[in-house]
Amino acid sequence: MDKKRVGILISGRGSNMMSLVEASRDPAYPAEIVTVISSRPEAPGLDWAAGRGLPVRAIDHRAHASRQDFDSALHEALTAAGVDLVCCAGFMRLMTAGFVEKWRGRMLNIHPSLLPAFKGLDAQAQALAAGVKIAGCTVHFVEPEMDSGPIVAQAAVPVLPDDTPDGLAARILAAEHKLYPHALRLVASGTARLVNGRVVVNGTVNQTAQLFSPAL
8 A cells, every 4th residue: 555654743742643643553544654743842742652663853943033944944854754744733833824835735734623613722612602502623624824724524522511611622632533533544545635625525425413412
């Protein structure tokens, strides 16, 4: 199998990174993780990845005079690793339009809301403030505008009557850990592809089950 070479970008613990790494251990998985890069040298995710034999690198954003300088260093590192696809996994940096353009159609991100709703920080608190009954998470291709871009896959999570932002975030994160490896599999295998700015998925992939909140 000709596997896609994936670089994962993190800034902290990298729990979604961990789920992608674990999924990639399946010999049938169409992607391999070839580098894990953090914008923070102290990120715990670096030690986790290194402990599993993965090439890791810290590119400290504080050591660069501008976002452009940081993005140039990041691009060079990804290119040197021979990366085909980039997965942002808790990467807390806004990227320049020039960097995004270089990786357009090859860079994924996961966000804890059903985009296009509740972009930006504190998406779970936004969802609770809006009074929605169903929340969730989204994997999408990255565009220059924050939390935008063609949607690859989504997962829905019911909002409970006594939810807090932390409680809702924990349940959404559990869904993220399943959704991100699934979405990367679709993209890396070519099952999901960009066509005229939208993601087209080959074959029948949608389920017929419905989610009601409150329950019927």
